[in-house]
Amino acid sequence: MIALGIYGSPRKNGNSDQLLDRALEGAASEGAEIFKVYARDLKMDGCHECGGCDKTGICIVKDDMQNVYPLLEKADVIFLASPIFFYNLSAQVKALIDRSQAMWSKRMLEKSAEERKSYDSGKGYLIAVGATRGQNLFDGAQLTARYFFDALDMSYEGGIFLRRMEKKTAIQENPETLEEAFDLGKKAVSG
Numbered sequence: 001m002i003a004l005g006i007y008g009s010p011r012k013n014g015n016s017d018q019l020l021d022r023a024l025e026g027a028a029s030e031g032a033e034i035f036k037v038y039a040r041d042l043k044m045d046g047c048h049e050c051g052g053c054d055k056t057g058i059c060i061v062k063d064d065m066q067n068v069y070p071l072l073e074k075a076d077v078i079f080l081a082s083p084i085f086f087y088n089l090s091a092q093v094k095a096l097i098d099r100s101q102a103m104w105s106k107r108m109l110e111k112s113a114e115e116r117k118s119y120d121s122g123k124g125y126l127i128a129v130g131a132t133r134g135q136n137l138f139d140g141a142q143l144t145a146r147y148f149f150d151a152l153d154m155s156y157e158g159g160i161f162l163r164r165m166e167k168k169t170a171i172q173e174n175p176e177t178l179e180e181a182f183d184l185g186k187k188a189v190s191g
C-alpha cells in the first residue's frame with residue numbers, strides 16, 4: 001500500500017502541513033509506504049495546453065512535474081492538503097493539478113466511457129483549512145479535488161475541512177483535529 005501526501009501550502013509547517021503530517025503518520029502506522037511532494041518546492045509550470053499529451057497521455061513539458069507523475073501513478077491513496085486561497089486551492093498545488101491533464105488524457109485513451117464509470121486506481125482525500133467561517137468555504141476546493149482524483153482514476157472520499165485557522169500555529173489549538181487526521185490516515189489505508 002502506497003500513500004502519497006501532496007503538500008499544497010506555500011507556508012512551511014503551517015496548518016495544512018501539520019494535518020497532512022499526521023494523516024501520513026496514521027497511514028504509516030498501518031504499514032503504508034509513504035511518499036511526499038511539496039508543491040512549493042517544485043520548479044514547474046502550469047499546463048501549457050499544448051495538446052502534447054492528447055494522443056499519448058504523456059506530458060511533454062520537461063520540468064519537476066516529471067518526477068511527480070510516477071508517484072501519482074503508483075499511489076494507492078493520495079492525501080491532498082491545501083490552505084484555502086480565494087475560495088480554492090493554492091496556486092502552487094493548482095499548477096500540479098492542471099498538469100494532471102496528461103493523466104486525464106491517459107484515462108480517456110485507456111478506458112471506455114463505460115469503464116470510466118468506476119475508479120480502479122485508488123482513493124483520494126482532501127485536507128483543507130481556511131481562516132473564515134463561510135458556509136461555502138470548501139466548495140470550490142472540493143470540486144477541484146474531485147476532478148483531480150477523477151483524472152487519476154481515483155475516487156474522491158472527502159476528508160478534513162477546518163475553518164477559523166489563520167495563524168500558522170492555529171492548528172496546535174485543535175489537537176482533536178490533528179487526531180482526526182491521524183485516524184483518517186489509518187482508515188484510508190486499512191480499507
Ligand SMILES: Cc1cc2nc3c(=O)[nH]c(=O)nc-3n(C[C@H](O)[C@H](O)[C@H](O)COP(=O)(O)O)c2cc1C
Nearest residue numbers: 009014015016083084085086087130131132165166
Ligand atoms: C493569498 C491568501 C488568500 C486567502 N484566501 C482565503 C479565503 O478565501 N478564505 C479563507 O477563509 N481564508 C483565506 N486565507 C487564509 C488561509 O486559508 C489561512 O491562513 C490558512 O490557515 C493557511 O493555511 P496554511 O497554514 O496551511 O498555509 C487566505 C490567505 C492567503 C495568504
